[in-house]
């Protein structure tokens with residue numbers, strides 16, 4: 001999608017602190033980190049949010065969780081614990097309408113979330 005900021009990041013047209021890339025996924029540091037480790041994992045394909053997923057997207061969602069495990073271990077937060085969060089829609093505070101998984105760790109994370 002031409003005017004999507006995360007499509008542009010995945011395509012390398014907007015700079016980001018990339019931490020991983022696969023054929024279908026791109027992972028980079030959040031510009032406004034909420035925890036010592038705050039990574040965004042996005043599909044390269046433009047998918048607006050969770051509600052827009054189709055059967056064709058099953059593999060990429062599973063791969064996103066497997067990539068999160070790998071990154072959590074590499075970043076040293078797997079043992080202490082980490083969180084994967086996807087915000088969907090206004091009540092959840094979704095600001096960017098390209099599906100993304102927040103990988104958060106490196107400090108105790110409150111529950112319930114705000």
Ligand code: DGP
Nearest residue numbers: 005016029030031032087093094095096
């Ligand atoms: P959400 O509220 O779930 O839609 O979170 C969007 C996140 O995206 C937010 O934590 C800030 C991050 N973000 C927005 N624009 C950019 C950007 O240009 N670069 C990077 N690295 N992160 C961004």
